[in-house]
Amino acid sequence: MSYNGTVRCGWCNERGHNKRTCERYKKYLDKHSDIPRIAAMIKTRKTTKCSFCGDAGHNKRTCEVKARQKAALEVWDNESAKTLSQLCGKLGIGRGAMVRIESSWKEWQTGVVVGLVCDSFDHSYTSFLGEEPKLLVALPNGEKQTAWAPHLDENKKKEVLDSIRSIQLREKVEVMLRCWGYSRTTMVVPSYQPTPPTNVKRTEPVKFIEGENTKFLERIHNATEKAKWLREDLV
Numbered sequence: 001m002s003y004n005g006t007v008r009c010g011w012c013n014e015r016g017h018n019k020r021t022c023e024r025y026k027k028y029l030d031k032h033s034d035i036p037r038i039a040a041m042i043k044t045r046k047t048t049k050c051s052f053c054g055d056a057g058h059n060k061r062t063c064e065v066k067a068r069q070k071a072a073l074e075v076w077d078n079e080s081a082k083t084l085s086q087l088c089g090k091l092g093i094g095r096g097a098m099v100r101i102e103s104s105w106k107e108w109q110t111g112v113v114v115g116l117v118c119d120s121f122d123h124s125y126t127s128f129l130g131e132e133p134k135l136l137v138a139l140p141n142g143e144k145q146t147a148w149a150p151h152l153d154e155n156k157k158k159e160v161l162d163s164i165r166s167i168q169l170r171e172k173v174e175v176m177l178r179c180w181g182y183s184r185t186t187m188v189v190p191s192y193q194p195t196p197p198t199n200v201k202r203t204e205p206v207k208f209i210e211g212e213n214t215k216f217l218e219r220i221h222n223a224t225e226k227a228k229w230l231r232e233d234l235v
Contacts, residue, residue, distance in 0.1 A: 099111060128222070
């Protein structure tokens with residue numbers, strides 16, 4: 001699941017870098033710097049500054065920092081969605097659960113949970129799984145509507161928390177679940193089947209000041225590992 005080595009160089013064909021940062025390509029340019037066309041290319045490389053990471057010698061389109069971040073976020077998007085699917089199933093708000101939702105002002109309808117809408121990674125958010133997901137509910141009229149999770153059964157929540165072996169993970173999940181539960185959604189019949197993530201919002205790379213990009217990558221990597229560890233405990 002490593003997010004390193006996903007970029008392939010267009011000059012030497014090796015993974016882990018692109019043509020802009022290829023050492024072999026740099027040596028080639030230096031060797032032929034007496035040729036006017038190549039001399040102009042060297043000058044352009046030195047004056048070009050990336051609007052994403054701020055380094056010289058490349059632009060945002062070919063930025064390795066952005067590419068690594070994008071790859072890492074894509075892995076997190078997928079892993080966190082799978083873990084949220086498992087977690088919702090264990091809590092009784094899985095696929096097939098029957099819930100009653102306020103579809104419009106003071107109008108209630110009973111529907112069936114058919115999916116999960118997972119939000120993107122929020123670098124300022126405390127949860128390693130991101131913000132609370134929304135349930136995708138199929139209504140009797142054939143329409144589908146998103147809804148927040150209902151208030152959770154305290155006994156089932158305790159059972160799920162007790163199954164998490166890591167004390168640190170258990171505490172983080174407990175804090176996260178305190179924010180779950182919405183008065184305009186009520187549980188009718190629970191289901192303990194995993195809820196398929198039908199819509200996973202892709203997280204866009206985030207521009208940081210110099211030196212913060214590496215820290216952000218580490219945060220994404222750590223969040224991804226925690227999501228996988230939690231899913232193993234929830235099986």
